[in-house]
Amino acid sequence: MARYYIGNSKFKPxxxxxxGFGKNKTTDDNDExxxxxxxxxxxxxxxxxxxxxVSLDLALGYLYTANTYKEDHxxxxxxxxxxxxxxxxxxx
Numbered sequence: 001m002a003r004y005y006i007g008n009s010k011f012k013p014x015x016x017x018x019x020g021f022g023k024n025k026t027t028d029d030n031d032e033x034x035x036x037x038x039x040x041x042x043x044x045x046x047x048x049x050x051x052x053x054v055s056l057d058l059a060l061g062y063l064y065t066a067n068t069y070k071e072d073h074x075x076x077x078x079x080x081x082x083x084x085x086x087x088x089x090x091x092x
Contacts, residue, residue, distance in 0.1 A: 005047065016043040024067060035067040047089065059085045
């Protein structure tokens, strides 16, 4: 994940990008399936700094996630859409 802040005030707009890779395993009564997972997350928002080390963040973004299963047949599950996120960051 990378984030770029714009400006030096208490209210800092930012842009952010994140890429993730991994494996996902699911099981039910009869089968176990393993997926390769890829995700991309792009956001723009604003961080409100309470002090030098803590900020409250609000962002609007786009999230794309693909899960690929290739055991017996090709299967690709894709989820994508817009998201709104709210949280806080602590800077060490």
